[in-house]
Amino acid sequence: MTYAVTGSTGQLGRLVIEALKSRTETDRIVALARDTEKAADLGVEARLFDYDKPETLAPALDGVDTLLLISGSDIGQRGRQHAAVIDAAKAAGVAHIVYTSLLNAPDNPIMLAQEHLETEKLLAESGVAHTLLRNGWYTENYLMSVPSAVEHGAMIGSAGDGRISSAARADFAEAAAVVLTDPSLQGEVYELAGDDSYTLADMAEAVSQASGKEIPYVDMPEADYAAALTQAGLPEDMAAFLAHCDAQAAKGALAHEGQALSRLIGRPTTPMPTLVAATVAG
Numbered sequence: 001m002t003y004a005v006t007g008s009t010g011q012l013g014r015l016v017i018e019a020l021k022s023r024t025e026t027d028r029i030v031a032l033a034r035d036t037e038k039a040a041d042l043g044v045e046a047r048l049f050d051y052d053k054p055e056t057l058a059p060a061l062d063g064v065d066t067l068l069l070i071s072g073s074d075i076g077q078r079g080r081q082h083a084a085v086i087d088a089a090k091a092a093g094v095a096h097i098v099y100t101s102l103l104n105a106p107d108n109p110i111m112l113a114q115e116h117l118e119t120e121k122l123l124a125e126s127g128v129a130h131t132l133l134r135n136g137w138y139t140e141n142y143l144m145s146v147p148s149a150v151e152h153g154a155m156i157g158s159a160g161d162g163r164i165s166s167a168a169r170a171d172f173a174e175a176a177a178v179v180l181t182d183p184s185l186q187g188e189v190y191e192l193a194g195d196d197s198y199t200l201a202d203m204a205e206a207v208s209q210a211s212g213k214e215i216p217y218v219d220m221p222e223a224d225y226a227a228a229l230t231q232a233g234l235p236e237d238m239a240a241f242l243a244h245c246d247a248q249a250a251k252g253a254l255a256h257e258g259q260a261l262s263r264l265i266g267r268p269t270t271p272m273p274t275l276v277a278a279t280v281a282g
């Protein structure tokens, strides 16, 4: 059995390769990368694979049985890019595709859901056996704001009292490796999220505990939060996107009560306060 992972040089992909290495022989793992030099330190075979260069796709999948398609990072281009990957996988005779989708994709109001749903539909139409890992939010998305919260003495956001069931990238990566290597778990749709949900006020409390400073959570209207992020130096579209995600989180878009992720990885997901403490400790 040979496993290939797209986006292997990204943050999730690197963790998946590591998790796969502890479950199978390294010569059964192929790292697919648009820049193979970036994959040189992964310790497995790297093959050129660029979603925007269709001629690179099918040849790189030669001999691959199971493919992890980690969703691309180019928002707005992913429908086309994922379609090219699925076509190539079919042409190359890949038997099974595992795809990283979005938590509760059919009903998720976050604008990202559309491209994930399109990809899920393409997979269904492809006739290739597949498994959907509908990943919830990475806790790391919020950890990025911890240093500035400590520096400025407040954590800002637009998520109100919305509960966030995030998990560490490493938790999602381990689940992907488990599903890739265990055929009895395949063909399913997994809604994956952290065991414990929290609000941003809870996160501010965790930052206070870890830093020894009083860090309140200051909730803002979506437009004000976007403006604050722009003022802090983020590009306008990124700031608007993050504020949009927070505003949807306020309505419950990132909350989930199932425990499928911890069941797959055979341990509790990493608690948010643990990750906050590690971030504050640097």
Ligand SMILES: NC(=O)c1ccc[n+]([C@@H]2O[C@H](COP(=O)([O-])OP(=O)(O)OC[C@H]3O[C@@H](n4cnc5c(N)ncnc54)[C@H](OP(=O)(O)O)[C@@H]3O)[C@@H](O)[C@H]2O)c1
Residues within 6 Å of the ligand: 006, 007, 008, 009, 010, 011, 012, 013, 033, 034, 035, 038, 049, 050, 051, 052, 070, 071, 072, 073, 074, 100, 135, 136, 137, 138, 141
């Ligand atoms: N659940 C969440 O909270 C969350 C948050 C952010 C993103 N996501 C989604 O999850 C995916 C993985 O997350 P991540 O944190 O690992 O993101 P990341 O670090 O940005 O990794 C994205 C990967 O996609 C690769 N890629 C981008 N365009 C490509 C192309 N044209 N051809 C081939 N490869 C291409 C990148 O290659 P390079 O290494 O060469 O750049 C990188 O390896 C993201 O791409 C996004 O779809 C989820």
